[in-house]
Amino acid sequence: MRLLIPLLLLNWGLTHAQNTLQLEEGESSPNATLDGVAWIEGSWQGEALGGKVEEIWSPALGGSMMFSFKLVHDGKISFYEFGHIQEKDNTLVLQLKHFNGNLTGWETQKETVDFKLVKLEKDKVYFEGLTMEKLDGDEMQVSVVVGQEGKTKELVFNYRKYY
Template structure:
C-alpha cells in the first residue's frame, strides 16, 4: 500500500496532540524500570488505517520487551514494525523499524525510529509522540502523532487482547 508510506513517515517533535506528549527542551526522561510496563505483554488486535492491525508484545527478557506490528488491508500486508522497549540509562526508550510487506526496510540498516520516555502513570506510558494506555485487562489504546511537511495528525488505535 504505497499511499500509506508517505502518511506513516514519522516526523517527531512537531506538535503536542490530545493524547501524546513531548519532552520540554532540556527535560530528561524519568528513571523507570521495564517492570512498570509489563501490562503490554500479549497479542492485541484492532481496526486501524482502513485495515486490521495486530501488535504482539513479548515478556521482558534481557532488559527489553520485543514487539511486532502488522497492518493487513484487503487481505494483504501493508507494512510491519519490529522493535522493543529497552531499559537504557535508568529509563525506557521505544525503538522500531518499518518494513514493507515483503520485508524490505524503510529505514537504513543503522537507523531506528526512537521514542524517549516522557512520563509514566500506572496504566499509561507516554513516549514522545506515542502513548499506550491500558483501558482494562483486555483493552489497550495507542495514540501516535504522524506527520509530514509541518502538518501532524494524531491517530488512535484501539486494541483488544487476542
C-alpha cells in the same frame, strides 16, 4: 501503504496532539524500568488505517520487551513494524523500524525511529509522540503522532487482547 500515509498527511495539515506528550527543551526522561510497562505483554488486535492491525509484545527479557506490528488490507500485509522497549540509562526508550509487506526496510540499516520516555503512570506510558494506555484487562489504546514536512496527525489505535 508507506506512500499512502504521507499522501494522506499532506491533506490533514497540522493537528494538535490530544493524547501524546513531548519532553520540554532540556528535560530528561524519568527513571523507569520495564516493570512499569509489563501490562503491555500479550497479543492485541484491532482495526485502524482502513484495515486490521495486530501487535504482539513479548515478556521482558534481557532488558527489553520485543514487539511486532502488522497492518493487513484485503488479506495482504501493507507494512510491518518491529522493535522493542528497552531499559537504557535508568529509563525506557521505544525503538522501531518499518518494513513493507515483503520485508524491505523503510529506514536505513543503522536508523531507528526512537521515542523517549516522557512519563509513566499506572497502566499508562507516555513516550514522545506515542502513548499506550491499558483501558481494562483486555483493551489498550495507542495514540501516535505521524507525519512529514511539519504536518502531523495523531492516530488512535484501539486494541483488544486475544491471548
